[in-house]
Amino acid sequence: MEKQIHTPLTKDKMKDLKAGDYVCITGIIYSARDAAHKRMYEAVMAGEDLPFSIKDNIIYYMGPSPARSGQIIGSAGPTTASRMDKYTPRLLDMGLSGMIGKGIRSKEVVESIIKNKAVYFAATGGAGALLSKCIKKSKVIAYDELGTEAVHELYVESFPVIVAIDSKGNNLYNQIS
């Protein structure tokens, strides 16, 4: 049984999302991985604007393979989330409400998720062809020169994820070990 959620992911929607829930996401989400996080973090530290409004939005840790002609995007699965841990608490403090990636998060990120009532979703790593089918629109909106690591605005339909860490801090990865 899957829960359907639509972006923006406002805080009132968090109470329905529990660790272990299957969720299908529909709406706009933004891709950003290592290099884009570094850029965004530096922009915040310098007091500059971010390339998109992150309040109530979802960041997908993903850098796609190139699209063939006629395709919207290439393979588009999640990358390892923990490499973004250094930058994440600051973005959560600014209102980021959701993240999609794969794998465990640091203690600092989990605490920040609880403090800010946010959520971390896991998508299946290595299922980039399957997941790309749920991406209906894609455009680069920032850091074009980073190639695959540019920020993409994506419109997704029924994008399948599982709640890995909910807003109370329940952590699916801990329940296993």
Add this chain to the structure above:
Amino acid sequence: MRRINTEEIITNIKEMCIEANYKLASDVENGIRDAYDKESSRIGKRVLGQLLDNLEIAQKDLIPICQDTGMTIVFITIGQEVHIEGGSLEEAINEGIRRGYQEGYLRKSVVSDPLIRENTKNNTPGIIHYNIVPGDKLKITIAPKGFGSENMSRIYMLKPSDEEEGIKKAVIETVRLAGSNACPPIVVGVGIGGSFEKCAVLAKYALTRDINIRSDKPHIRRLEEELLTAINNMNIGPAGLGGRTTALGVNIETYPTHIAGLPVAVNISCHANRHVKREI
């Protein structure tokens, strides 16, 4: 003496880069299929089902299996009777990679300097391991390696007194620390012996062996089997979300070593354990 032109090498490498990223070798695909049938965890079975669907979509719709189409690892075994004509062998290999990643719509994931981090925009250079042997054949293995799992690999310089138990502990610890990050179900390549760098190359090479083929050394074969069982009892499971399928295979390669040492390298591959072999 046999002459081989670099153009032939370029074309083969190009095709192999593309093939490896769109179609998983049958041993790994069958391993995922068997795991799906046996998996009892609800979430684990769902993940494995997604991976099987993913492999089908990759081929049908021409989308790479994973967006991380890897840094290109090349094992090249050159018969000493072979004469390479038409230019530098190394340049030919990199040209093959360049064309494969461009024409195959594969992601360019290589940065030219580990600190400055500018993308080379053509996925070169590859990592090339040369081996010279008797004969007049050229054998090429292409293994695109994703870094979600590469980052979770480790080297241990154990002492001879650590013995087999120490090796087992090292492998289990590496798999535990890799956890969900390495995209389980994983394939575990282990190199034992040699020196610091030799065991790492052995571990990488071990990942290119069919997961159903066991070592021909009885004591290593037993170690492979015992480690696979132990890893699958860890309940890491598909995607690290619990279940009995944590590894599809454990492949170990060994080499003579020094009286004072017991080097062990553990190279983890995600379930997209890509490798293509050809002989020219």
